[in-house]
Amino acid sequence: MSEHDEAESGVTSPELRRRWTELNQLLAEAQEAYYGAAAPTLSDAEYDEAMRELEALEAAHPSLVTPDSVTQRVGAARVTDFRPIEHRRRMMSLDNVFSDEELAAWLARTPAERYLCELKIDGLAVNLLYLDGRLAVAATRGDGRVGEDITPNVLTLQGVPHRLRGEAPAVLEVRGEVFFPVAGFEDLNAALVAAGKAPFANPRNAAAGSLRQKNPEVTAARPLRMLVHGVGAVEGVEFGSQSEAYARMREWGLPVPDTFVVVTGADDVTAFVRHHGDHRHDLSHEIDGIVIKVDDLDEQERLGATSRAPRWAIAYKYPPEEVNTRLLDIRVNVGRTGRVTPYGVMEPVFVSGSTVEMATLHNAYEVERKGVLIGDTVVLRKAGDVIPEIVAPVVALRDGTERAFVMPTHCPSCGTELRPEKEGDKDIRCPNARTCxxxxxxxxxxxxxxxxxxxxxxxxxxxxxxxxxxxxxxxxxxxxxxxxxxxxxxxxxxxxxxxxxxxxxxxxxxxxxxxxxxxxxxxxxxxxxxxQPLWRVLVALSIRHVGPTAARSLAARFGSLDAIRAASVEDLASADGVGQVIAESIQAWFDVDWHRDIVEAWAAAGVRMADDVDESAPRTLEGITVVVTGSLQGFSRDEAKEAILSRGGKAAGSVSRKTDFVVVGENAGSKAAKAEELGLRILDESGFEALLARGPAGVE
Ligand SMILES: NC(=O)c1ccc[n+]([C@@H]2O[C@H](COP(=O)([O-])OP(=O)(O)OC[C@H]3O[C@@H](n4cnc5c(N)ncnc54)[C@H](O)[C@@H]3O)[C@@H](O)[C@H]2O)c1
Ligand SMILES: [Zn+2]
The missing domain is CATH 1.10.150.20 (5' to 3' exonuclease, C-terminal subdomain)
Structure with a gap:
């Protein structure tokens, strides 16, 4: 039988029905965990993939669709501890697109004069019913028709007005998203773990869990916020468009976001989607995409809705940054300074453009804070180029075989007993610095x-x-x-x-x-x-805190390793960009006998421990600050810097009022402009040469 016949006759093969049942059940259970317990067992990526498969299956075989298919409903209908609240107007979900092509197709079949584009906040949908300007009831979305009464909880939210300002309509259902700011998320999880409770998988679940609390004081103690993204039933006022409704709601004191735009064409929609894709993490809350809506309310009405989502809106979902994977082991790494760092070894998983199988856990306290066990399914997060992070365990999936990580007491590399460097340090180190x-x-x-x-x-x-x-x-x-x-x-x-x-x-x-x-x-x-010049030798010695910048400055100031070794802390600290911490670190380094042996062995092998003193370079720039910007013909960046330092001058990286001279080479950018703005002395390359040779007098 062809697929066509099958659809017509309503007959499907047992395999297809089995697969349908499997997917529907998987998704129904996932919804229960996600909406009900705010403790998802699947990652959103897995969920979305299964949902897409189910939708495709149903599209090809319409006879499979039943009213209890998860594709036909909003959220999960369930019995809860909260009083049921019937929304005056249905709350819907959103259909998704996952690519520019799918978005273009939606725009093509949904022509409109104006589109409203806004952020898809990753939180929990709520409905606030204002009667004569007073917040009467606040409810969760629930199954879209009936939600849960969370009024006392919502009343504790900062930024949600209990009373509307000015002339308020008789009835106003405000739809919005309650979210948990990213900044507070880690601390919340650490506090939960410390109290023996399961941490949240992400800020979205933290918002849901924090809002659906029997005790509103718990809600009040959490930094939840809300932003408006729609209206439901309205009486006593009329809006022509969604953006107009936003403008009025803002006047009434409601938390309307200022990030939305109203645009006229597909190009502007795509530009908005791209822009926020690039700046996804510049916000205080997480977003999982962009929502595009037909702005005109009459047009919205005309387009209508399916059983679960409006036809006048679409969610463009960004690629997932969180996936679930298995934490196979926690091992430790011994770093350059002996610091022992635990890291997770995971089942390799693809996320944000690359395959990840390791993630640092920083220290033993961090492992404890996160509450992860070896063998756990964990939420792994990788945002763009940021290093991957284990966010939290999926506690619901534990089967009892998981075990806690035990920080080793001895160095896995050399067997030496590990200890903190100072009392109270969180990090522990292998003290066998020399031969570990x-x-x-x-x-x-x-x-x-x-x-x-x-x-x-x-x-x-x-x-x-x-x-x-x-x-x-x-x-x-x-x-x-x-x-x-x-x-x-x-x-x-x-x-x-x-x-x-x-x-x-x-x-x-x-x-x-x-x-x-x-x-x-x-x-x-x-x-x-x-x-090689002295500064490179200095960097090569692995003296703590001594990087290229400090090393260059020390080399220019002291000229030889002997002189650096003989210098007092005060002397060292007075070198440009050096300071007390580095100075003390240098002295401490030379106090160790095997460190001095390294210097001697290198010197004996012919490593140059002093820079040639350039006799033709009198200290013409004593007390003078010079900034070099753009490229010069006769000097590389490093050479220009060294030329200034070796004459006693200061080579600064940025232009300020304290800058004496700004040397402007080719393709100089904003620094040159700033120099002009501040009215500083500007030199070209030949001016720079004159300055080096004779000091400020050379460029009078
Ligand atoms: N991991 C899991 O097990 C699991 C289970 C269920 C759902 N989910 C996740 O939830 C999604 C489906 O849930 P859903 O039905 O709530 O749909 P959705 O989250 O994809 O989109 C609809 C919701 O988006 C929210 N929203 C945020 N900003 C908005 C804006 N500017 N305008 C309008 N709405 C905005 C509203 O709360 C609305 O109800 C899935 O794609 C998946 O990512 C995951
Ligand atoms: Zn060691």
Whole structure:
């Protein structure tokens, strides 16, 4: 039988009916958990996917549709502890589109003079009934016809007027969304976990759970807010359009958002959708999409509604940022400074454009705060390029086999007993800084990176192998590495060719292997980077808080590692951009004997520990602040900076009234404009050269 015949005759195969029943049940249960308990067991992404499958199935086989299909209803009809409230006018759900194409198709079949575009707030729909301007009843959406009485709870909400301002109509049903601001969400969950309760999966569920409280004091204590997104029954006033209704409701003191726009064409609709897609996280609340409505109320009336959603509105849903996945394990990582960080290992899952299988949990307290157990299904969130985060466990799915994470007492890398650095620290560390392989590998990797020695042939893998082969016990021996050493590795060698077996290269041969290109490069790199400027050497030492900026300033000010080591904290702290914390950290670093050994080993291996003093560079810029912007012919950014610093000047990053000179190169942007605005002295490249050579007098 063809599908067509089937639809006509109302007969469907048992398999199709089975699948329909399966999906309908899955979705009905999900709705119950989501609307009823505010504790979803499915992610929205899974829910939406199952719903789409069910809708497609029903579209192809209309005979499957029954009144109790979840596609035909709004929310979940259920018995609750709250008094039932019948809405004067039905509350609807929204149909969804998930792509620009689907949106374009909706716009094409729903032509209108004006569209109202607004944010789809991820919260809980409520209906506020104002009678003669007084808030008489507040209810949840429920199944769209009957909701739950939550009046005492809504009365506690900040920003919801108990009485309308000015001339209010006899009857006004205000529809809006109650939401939980993102900022308060983590703390709420931590408090719930501490009290032995299940945390919420997301701010939306937090809003639903907080509002549907038997005790309104609990609601009052939560930072809930509401924003208006529609009207229901109205008597005693007439609106021509939704936007007009918004304008009036704002006058009456209702919380109408100021983020909506009224536009005339599809292009403006798409632009709005795109804009908020890019700025989804700039808001105080979560949004899961954009709602587009035909603005004219007569047209809305004419278009009507299906059993669950109006035809005059559509929700454009953004890609989901939250998915559910299994937390397989919690392991710990030992970082560069010995900090031990737990991280979750998850069943790989695709979210926001990439596959995620690990997420940091920061420290043992954080694991406890979130209340996650190993084996839990967890809500994983990845917003755009932000690092993925485990939000909360799905407590309802626990089966008793989950177990709590126990923070190790000993370093998983070297076995040393872990401890906090200072009393009261949340982080614990491996105190074996010198030889702990994990810490050393991180330090080697950092030392070889572009912002330090820039040793191209030494990466994460290389650092790992040099350590695992026992070729290095700390970074002091790095510059002593020989071809013979590297021949003991795999990464830096390759199989010898037959000719090389007979006539081995000068670097030697071992077990039939010779140095690979990478191995030769490493030796060449190690030879050449010995003359890197002092600031790079300083960065390479992994002194806490000493990054490129502080290192540059220290190098310019003191000129040699010996001078830095001999300097007092006060002296160090007076260097530009240095300060007390960094100064103390430097002194503490030199107090450790094996740190001094590293410096000596490097010096002995020929690493330059001082910058050439440029005799032709008298301190012409003492006390002078210079900003360089745009690109110069004769100087790179770094060179320009060093030229200023080495003459005693200050190289600032931004223009202010305290700036003495602004050097403007090609393609200079806003800084040049700001300099002009402030009336600062502006120099071109030749002016800059004159300034360097003779100081301010050179550019009089
Ligand atoms: N994870 C789960 O198990 C589960 C279960 C049920 C529902 N859900 C989620 O809920 C969705 C379906 O729920 P729904 O029927 O409430 O539909 P919906 O949330 O997709 O859209 C309708 C609702 O959007 C809200 N809304 C927010 N801003 C609005 C605006 N500016 N204008 C109009 N309405 C606005 C209203 O509360 C309205 O009732 C699913 O797509 C899914 O994401 C998830
Ligand atoms: Zn260790």
């Amino acid at each position: 392989p994990s810490q050393l590998r991180e330090r080697l990797f950092a030392l070889a990176s572009r912002g330090a020695f820039d040793i191209e042939a030494l990466g994460w893998e290389g650092a790992g192998e040099l350590l695992s082969r026992g070729l290095l016990t700390d970074e002091g021996a790095l510059f002593g590495l020989t071809a013979d050493d590297l021949l003991r590795t795999e990464l830096y060698t390759r199989q010898a060719k037959p000719a090389e077996l007979a006539d081995p290269p000068a670097t030697g041969i071992r077990d039939g292997r010779v140095l690979s290109r990478q191995g030769e490069n490493l030796l060449a790199n190690l030879a050449s980077v010995r003359t």
